[in-house]
């Protein structure tokens with residue numbers, strides 16, 4: 371989950387974030403070495419997996435930021451703990467220009483994840499089914515992962531020392547959850563520490579740290595005039611180079627929310643219209659649209675998503691902003707050269723297989739335009755999210771229980787594509803199934819199942835490979 375645990379939005383047909391993560395051993399000192407490249411500078415100095423790097427150039431090695439900052443040279447001084455005999459030894463690594471040190475660490479944050487001090491009304495943690503995995507309930511809000519992997523953070527738990535660290539090390543851009551600008555509204559949304567987030571944000575912007583901001587738009591809370599105030603604030607701060615606006619998501623496992631923009635196309639259209647003048651003025655001033663609506667708003671409003679040029683290079687792609695445009699443009703490109711798809715279709719036919727691609731319900735029409743095209747001739751299997759319920763309908767949150775319950779008992783002759791975004795880095799779904807068990811069950815039903823990205827080009831690559839056509 372992203373640091374800011376609001377429900378992921380249209381999440382990911384094919385999204386892959388950087389795979390930094392918290393260390394699995396945050397209580398131990400320094401950074402655990404998980405791999406050493408043979409004949410690398412680290413290998414030459416006898417560093418081995420299992421050892422711990424305690425300091426780098428005299429600084430405690432607390433996170434990858436310290437490492438990237440301190441090790442950006444041709445020599446680096448380390449102290450290394452060898453747990454086999456509990457000795458701590460100094461060593462100096464040297465490298466040629468452009469050579470990497472040959473070290474891999476366990477995660478990116480080695481001294482424990484900074485946890486959140488908020489109580490957001492839309493927090494995913496408060497909307498989980500009973501008995502969910504403990505790992506889903508980790509409320510992380512660590513500014514270091516904003517820089518390292520693009521997590522959205524609220525800044526409310528940052529100390530002055532943390533702020534100095536961001537400024538002194540130029541950790542830019544930072545991804546920041548803004549939500550609202552009026553103190554009372556912020557307090558209502560995020561809780562009693564909300565004011566600290568704005569203090570920190572303004573210090574960062576004064577130091578010219580670039581900000582990608584986000585609003586989770588909750589009907590009746592931070593829309594209407596408050597939305598205008600927040601947009602005007604962003605307009606007045608050019609350091610905010612993108613602002614993503616995503617609609618409230620909610621599950622059935624809570625009592626606070628029963629509706630969102632997903633139930634109200636007119637309200638979704640009104641938000642799109644409200645934001646448009648800000649987009650136009652930003653474009654006139656800076657040549658970028660800056661204010662970006664998540665894909666869900668366009669789906670909810672039942673209007674076409676804007677052209678690719680409106681997405682300014684997709685700075686918030688992995689937060690569900692621009693994925694549909696990107697998928698549609700990829701589809702157009704692939705359909706403009708149908709011979710490749712026809713070859714795949716023939717390959718499937720020769721193998722006696724019929725292509726079926728799993729999707730969340732919100733993305734099903736978009737995916738179908740590619741998968742069910744005449745050239746490819748497959749079918750989409752939209753999976754309703756009964757596990758979370760509410761307005762959860764995205765591909766990235768499909769759960770194994772729903773998948774297995776809604777797919778047919780017999781899948782003989784089916785080439786079944788499972789979107790890779792359903793699984794975390796350990797191959798687990800949100801309801802705690804491992805991909806191996808799911809694949810075994812689908813194989814038992816007769817399917818030939820693959821877990822791949824369902825973006826058109828990547829899906830075509832995977833099918834060609836599976837069919838021996840590449």
Ligand code: SF4
Nearest residue numbers: 374375486488490493
């Ligand atoms: S309460 Fe914490 S974890 Fe939950 S949405 Fe807010 S910042 Fe994120």
